[in-house]
Amino acid sequence: MxxxxxxxxxxxxxxxxxxxxxxxxxxxxxxxxxxxxxxxxxxxxxKKWSRSELDPVCTTVYDHRKRETVADVLSTYDRLFHIKYGYDSKLHRDDRGRIKTIGLSVQDEEQQRVIPVLSSSHYGSRLDKPLESFFRKHSKIEHILKGFYYRRGTGLPPCDI
Incomplete structure (x- = not known):
């Protein structure tokens, strides 16, 4: 293979x-x-994991899991002979499912917090809540350039030399 x-x-x-x-x-x-x-x-x-034992594991360091995906508890026979084709982006590898990472949505949970838990959330990820408010109090308006550099000519008669 x-x-x-x-x-x-x-x-x-x-x-x-x-x-x-x-x-x-x-x-x-x-x-x-x-x-x-x-x-x-x-x-x-x-000990074999049952569904009632898998559900309490859904609490993570960040919070309760937000996504509704659940772990596939499959036997070896089912994994070998009943193969699911396609790609699952939530799995660690294409053929293995980690119990702790199923349904984990760190980015969504971090955006809902007032103060983020992860230090990397300060840099680039929190664009919906900017650090400074944008206002145009000290903005420069180009009145002079619009009047001086007229695009369709100056409106002056041609110069005879």
């Missing part, structure tokens, strides 16, 4: 990939501490 972008694997490649995934999952499950134990009689087990 190519490392440059998504490609459509043939059935033989899919069969090999699926066998590799199954053998790897079986090996990890067989050798995991939850299965063999560490002698302390405390079994941690493998």
């Amino acid at each position: 190519s490392l440059y972008g998504k490609s459509e694997p043939n059935p033989g490649e899919l069969d090999g990939i699926w066998k590799n995934v199954l053998s790897r999952t079986e090996r990890i499950t067989r050798n995991h501490l939850a299965t063999i134990g560490d002698g302390s009689r405390h079994w941690r087990g493998i």
